[in-house]
Amino acid sequence: MLDTLLLSRIQFATNISFHILFPTITIALCWFLLFFKIRFDQTADPIWMRAYRFWVKIFALTFALGVVSGITMSFQFGTNWPGFMEKVGNVAGPLLGYEVLTAFFLEATFLGIMLFGSQRVPQKVHTLATAIVALGTTMSAFWILSLNSWMHTPTGFEMRDGVVIPTDWLAIIFNPSFPYRFFHVLLASAITASFLIAGISAYRLLHGDNKRAPKMTLKVALTAAMILTPVQAFVGDLHGLNTLEHQPQKIAAMEGVWETEKGAPLLLFAIPDEETRSNHFEIGIPNMASLILTHDADGEIKGLNEFVGKHPPVKPVFYSFRVMVGLGMLLLLVAWVTRLTLYKNNELPNWMLKVLVTLSFSGWVATLAGWYVTEIGRQPYIVSGVLTVKEAATDIAPENVAISLALYVIVYLGLLYAYLHTIFVMARRAVEIEEISDQLNEQEQENEEKSILLNSAVTKSTVTNSLDTNLDKKVENDHV
Amino acid sequence: MFDKETLAVIFVGLMGLSVLMYAILDGYDLGVGMLLPLDNQQHADIMVASIGPFWDANETWLVLAIGLLLIAFPAAHSLTLKALYLPATFMLIGLILRGVAFDFRAKASFGHRPTWDKLFKLGSLFAALTQGYMLGMYVNGFDTSLSGYLFAMLSAIGVSCAYCFIGATWLVMKTEGELQLKSIKTAKRTLVIAFIGIATVSATNLLFNPDIYAKWFTFPNILFLMPIPIVCGALFALAFMLLKRLQKNPHTGAGFPFLLCILIFTLSFAGLGFSFFPYIVPNQLTIWQAVAAPEALNFLLYGAIVVVPTILMYTAYSYRVFWGKVQELRYY
Secondary structure: OOOHHHHHHHHHHHHHHHHHHHHHHHHHHHHHHHHHHHHHHHHOOHHHHHHHHHHHHHHHHHHHHHHHHHHHHHHHHHHHOHHHHHHHHHHHHHHHHHHHHHHHHHHHHHHHHHHHOOOOOOHHHHHHHHHHHHHHHHHHHHHHHHHHHHHHOOOOEEEEOOEEEEOOHHHHHOOOOHHHHHHHHHHHHHHHHHHHHHHHHHHHHHOOOOOHHHHHHHHHHHHHHHHHHHHHHHHHHHHHHHHHHHOHHHHHHHHOOOOOEEOOOEEEEEEEEOOOOEEEEEEEEOOHHHHHHHOOOOOEEOOHHHHOOOOOOHHHHHHHHHHHHHHHHHHHHHHHHHHHHHHHHOOOOHHHHHHHHHOOOHHHHHHHHHHHHHHHOOOOEEEOOOEEHHHHOOOOOHHHHHHHHHHHHHHHHHHHHHHHHHHHHHHHHHHHOOOOHHHHHHHHHHHHHHHHHHOOOOOHHHHHHHHHHHHHHHHOOOOO | OOOHHHHHHHHHHHHHHHHHHHHHHHHHHHHHHHHOOOOOHHHHHHHHHHHOOOHHHHHHHHHHHHHHHHHHOHHHHHHHHHHOHHHHHHHHHHHHHHHHHHHHHHHOOHHHHHHHHHHHHHHHHHHHHHHHHHHHHHHOOOOOOHHHHHHHHHHHHHHHHHHHHHHHHHHHHHOOHHHHHHHHHHHHHHHHHHHHHHHHHHHHHHHHOHHHHHHHOOHHHHHHHOHHHHHHHHHHHHHHHHHHHHHHOOOOOOOHHHHHHHHHHHHHHHHHHHHHOOEEEOOOEEHHHHOOOHHHHHHHHHHHHHHHHHHHHHHHHHHHHOOOOOOOOOOO
8 A cells, every 4th residue: 555645745746747737828828819819909800819719718728627726736735735834834825825816816807808708898908808817827827936936945934943934025935946937937838838829720720721810820829939949948048057056966866967077978868777876878968068057068067976865866857857858959940940931931831730730739748847857856855955745744544645646537637638639629610610801801891881881980990800700600609 | 013813813804705705606606507407408508608707716715715724724724624635625526527517518529518517517516515514524523423424414415505596596687588487496495495404504503512502692692693593584584585576577686686695695604603713623723723923924914905805896897797697608
């Protein structure tokens, strides 16, 4: 029988891994939606509203999964990790509280208006609601990453009777690793959303969708990916330097460095072995790790042997790091090649579209790998130097944790399948919807004549908008 | 800067507000979920549409309530939820299924819709039953004897019926025609069961806890406490009469039963809150024993003073935007 500690760890890892998939998409997707909406307000081109409507549905579905999987977390802090709240609750609590107060309600309330309100509020208010939801998702990331970063690099507190007491809230919120982690995660979200939009748009094009919307969203998404992937590589590097300063043992595990050495090689592949405390089958570029991390080919990297008993398990950190970086590089390459091809030929060959479809959810893999690097890299601590995971664990019966874990796994696997399946169903359904622009032109003319005749003050955008809606009602039978 | 004693009272008040908001708001949408007909697609669509713009925000009150318990009274959070570990897990699974089924039913291929409808109904039922069960266990001080379990079961049924009742009155307010008439009938029926449920749970609670009995039936207390059950009973009777009148003329005053329902929930909650104050875990832990450090709570309070009224304001705005009878709900 597995013990409560291990089961709790597996359960928390399962829950948080499942949960993070959805915010990773929604944080950035909402800014894309805001972009579509603003472009629509500016140009009155219905194509932007069409893109908005398709993606807002995917946003809603993703958001709902994020909300429900997030609620379980707020219960587990107390049930499975009571030691965490007992010891550091005075810091963790208010940060979580601010997340609920300043982000969750904002998102959830204005989401209703964003999804269902565009015929009930003025267009400007609807755009504003979209902006507020985008702001809310980002605020949520701000608070939770502040707390998470504090767990890596705790500052601004003192110990009183064995409990953490906050002394400087600014130092707590803007702790040393927070700015790096915050931007690293926001960019990860943006890249994940870009490749999702690109992948689903490519899927629609491959299925014979010859409307303008998927072409346009493909272009927007690849442009974003082309700009953001190199920026992410740069920010990731800064984050790594920050980690080297504050958590050298994590860097040592990431790079597979056992003995402190000068001019450490960048290992492309190796099998780290904790028994012999060495690597097998090393393939590396000499001096490269030192160069990247210290900006000096002969710079010193501290080895794992300086942190015996206080460093993370090496294998998962080492491999996850390679998955994240490798995938990141691949995405950078794909973004540039496809975007430049699109620029030159104004369309993509089928094989490139297929590559993009395959990579639709690749951002998830890279993001999870990155989280595993940083979170496993903090082991054996839950709060660096303050509290170990073991000390924080609960004493409830292992059977109970086993039951809840089994339930979560079953439900989550089912939901993940349903989610992926539904997104592709929605994409296929979108293919079958008729093109709107031709019909629209006719009706638009008719309406413009009418408005001239009536000498009404109806602006073009509201006319096109209502027309667009009418047309939608005809072609799309998609009630909630 | 407030001191520890004051902060404990402020935060238990904020938490109470969140729990009450949750019970009312998610209460009506869980109720609508439980009442969802599986054989009438059109009615099901309208019913789901009536809660569409709101359920997300409604559920957030639970996150706030649990969050405040975690933040302000961490010892009580782990004590309570460890005792209620499995029912809490079942509730979460129920809420997960309910929440996602809501979105999936509209977007999945049409063949799957009945499955998601079933999950929606089942998830709502599950969440309501387990919430009632947990309330019962909490009230009886986690009594694991047979009578303790029976009491918790009774509470599970009582809370579920109360949610169905508020859900039905919500539908009376938000719908028209055949569905409205049907909802009036359901509201009348669930009103009776909810009344019996609340009365029984309250009476049993008094018998279980001599301390609470003493609190209610000593001299100055009785003067301002007795009105609570009396007014509550009167509100039930008034709601019943209103519903009867609505059966004949459903066009005017359709919102009143829902309003009365909110009052009933508020009074019942006030009665419950008074019974246990200052305990945060009945008979085990008072709010002053469990409260977190003032350094933490003061920091959160500054924000809460500004943010909570703002939340209430934009929640009201959202209800105003979607005011009136439900229209076909579409993604625009």
